[in-house]
Every structure is written in C-alpha cells, then in structure tokens.
Amino acid sequence: MSVKNIQIELLSKQYYTLNKITFDYMMRNGDWVTQVRECYDRGDGAGILLYNTEKQTVILTKQFRMPTYMNDNENGFLLEICAGMLDKDNPEACIIRETEEEVGYRLKSVTKVYEAYSSPGVMTEKMHFFIGEYSDDMKVSAGGGLESEHEDIEVLEIPFKEAVRMLNNGEIHDTRTIVLLQYAQIHGLLGA
Numbered sequence: 548m549s550v551k552n553i554q555i556e557l558l559s560k561q562y563y564t565l566n567k568i569t570f571d572y573m574m575r576n577g578d579w580v581t582q583v584r585e586c587y588d589r590g591d592g593a594g595i596l597l598y599n600t601e602k603q604t605v606i607l608t609k610q611f612r613m614p615t616y617m618n619d620n621e622n623g624f625l626l627e628i629c630a631g632m633l634d635k636d637n638p639e640a641c642i643i644r645e646t647e648e649e650v651g652y653r654l655k656s657v658t659k660v661y662e663a664y665s666s667p668g669v670m671t672e673k674m675h676f677f678i679g680e681y682s683d684d685m686k687v688s689a690g691g692g693l694e695s696e697h698e699d700i701e702v703l704e705i706p707f708k709e710a711v712r713m714l715n716n717g718e719i720h721d722t723r724t725i726v727l728l729q730y731a732q733i734h735g736l737l738g739a
C-alpha cells in the first residue's frame with residue numbers, strides 16, 4: 548500500500564460534506580511524503596442520454612447552475628443530459644426515477660455504458676452513465692424537476708443532428724453531455 552496514516556478533518560457539513568484529508572503517501576521512488584487534499588463528498592450520480600431512433604432526436608435539459616455562473620457561464624444556464632444524485636438508490640433505479648422527475652418519461656430499461664469519476668482531484672463522486680430509448684407513449688408528465696426543491700428544468704427534445712452541430716461548435720459545456728453525445732456518435736445509436 549502506498550498510503551497510510553489517513554486523518555480526516557471535517558471542514559464543512561451542510562448540504563454536502565467537505566473533508567480535509569492528511570495522509571502519508573509513498574512516491575514512486577519509494578520516499579514517503581505527507582500530503583493534504585480537500586475532498587468534497589456529495590455521493591455518487593447518474594446521467595442518461597435519452598434517444599429516439601424513429602424521430603432521430605435526443606432529450607436534453609436546460610437549467611440554471613450557480614457554480615457555472617460563478618465561473619464564466621454568462622447567464623448560468625447549462626444544456627445537460629438528464630442526471631441526478633443517487634441518494635440511496637442503485638444507479639439504474641436512480642436514473643429511471645430522475646428521468647421521470649426531470650423530463651417526464653417513464654422508462655422500463657436503461658443500458659449502462661460507463662462509470663467514471665467526475666472530478667478526481669477534488670470530488671469523491673463517481674458518475675454512472677446510461678443510455679435509454681424513449682418514445683412518445685412513455686411520456687407521463689411534463690417533467691421539470693421537483694417543486695419541493697425549487698428545481699426549474701426545461702425539457703428540450705432536439706434532433707440528434709442539431710445536438711451534434713452544437714457539440715462540434717463548442718456550444719455544449721457539460722462534460723457528461725459531451726461524453727454521451729460522443730458515445731452516440733461513436734456507436735451509431737442514431738445512424739451514421
């Protein structure tokens with residue numbers, strides 16, 4: 548093991564948890580050094596690219612994201628895949644629930660494609676990536692997110708070609724959305 552003497556100091560525990568971790572780390576040359584890293588723990592997440600092969604469309608969401616507003620995103624709105632935090636659900640159950648809450652489609656099945664750390668230098672979060680086919684008859688509500696949490700999510704159904712155009716023009720600024728749109732391209736989910 549190249550890590551020992553892990554000490555955890557709680558810096559903040561409000562909505563989520565920020566810990567300061569002090570630990571001894573053995574460098575690749577065999578020397579031991581003490582390192583300090585702040586780790587933000589907000590659990591894990593799941594996201595999904597919803598696509599319809601018949602209509603050649605995908606569903607994306609648009610919502611205000613304060614952290615992006617604080618860093619260069621002019622009006623703070625971000626185009627994203629449907630996504631949410633796991634809570635106590637397993638990833639599949641979470642993304643099926645989030646899909647209904649945020650965009651109003653009731654899915655029966657989803658396909659997991661990746662599992663990846665969101666921002667490994669600072670966050671503990673692991674993200675579970677899914678794809679799922681939707682159709683009009685799966686629509687059960689308008690979506691929009693939970694009123695109780697003041698979620699205000701715009702649901703956008705857009706031609707896949709338009710999504711790819713935005714991707715190629717640098718108009719998509721959410722990594723998870725870029726990953727899954729590229730997945731769809733690489734695997735020809737909506738034709739070549």
Ligand SMILES: Nc1nc2c(ncn2[C@@H]2O[C@H](COP(=O)(O)OP(=O)(O)O[C@H]3O[C@H](CO)[C@@H](O)[C@H](O)[C@@H]3O)[C@@H](O)[C@H]2O)c(=O)[nH]1
Nearest residue numbers: 562563591592593594630631632645665672674696697698
């Ligand atoms: N009061 C309060 N509410 C918060 C805070 N942070 C988040 N929330 C609320 O917690 C809820 C989380 O909604 P989800 O749909 O479950 O998560 P998400 O924010 O969409 O997160 C997804 O995207 C993130 C990337 O931006 C991912 O990091 C995450 O894993 C997930 O996939 C939202 O209602 C949000 O407003 C906070 O500090 N205080």
Ligand SMILES: [Mg+2]
Nearest residue numbers: 629630631649
């Ligand atoms: Mg969400």
